[in-house]
Amino acid sequence: MMQDQTAKILIAAGIAAVIAGVILMFFKDIHLGSLPGDIRIQKGNTSFYFPITTSIIISLVLSVIFFILGRK
Numbered sequence: 001m002m003q004d005q006t007a008k009i010l011i012a013a014g015i016a017a018v019i020a021g022v023i024l025m026f027f028k029d030i031h032l033g034s035l036p037g038d039i040r041i042q043k044g045n046t047s048f049y050f051p052i053t054t055s056i057i058i059s060l061v062l063s064v065i066f067f068i069l070g071r072k
Contacts, residue, residue, distance in 0.1 A: 035051070035053040035054050035057070036053065037052060037053030038050070038051040038052060038053050038054055039051075039052060
């Protein structure tokens with residue numbers, strides 16, 4: 001019983017990864033990861049990057065999707 005549920009979760013995660021890959025491949029002009037508000041610091045050989053705006057947008061989109069899917 002537990003194996004069936006785990007298999008379904010892994011299949012769903014794989015399908016979601018494929019869909020995300022296709023979206024990113026065909027919509028290169030979205031520029032996720034280089035939005036205003038993303039933090040990028042470069043000094044010498046060291047660089048730090050934290051995509052805070054991108055993270056917020058992705059979190060909001062996923063929250064809406066899971067809210068819609070979770071309603072019964």
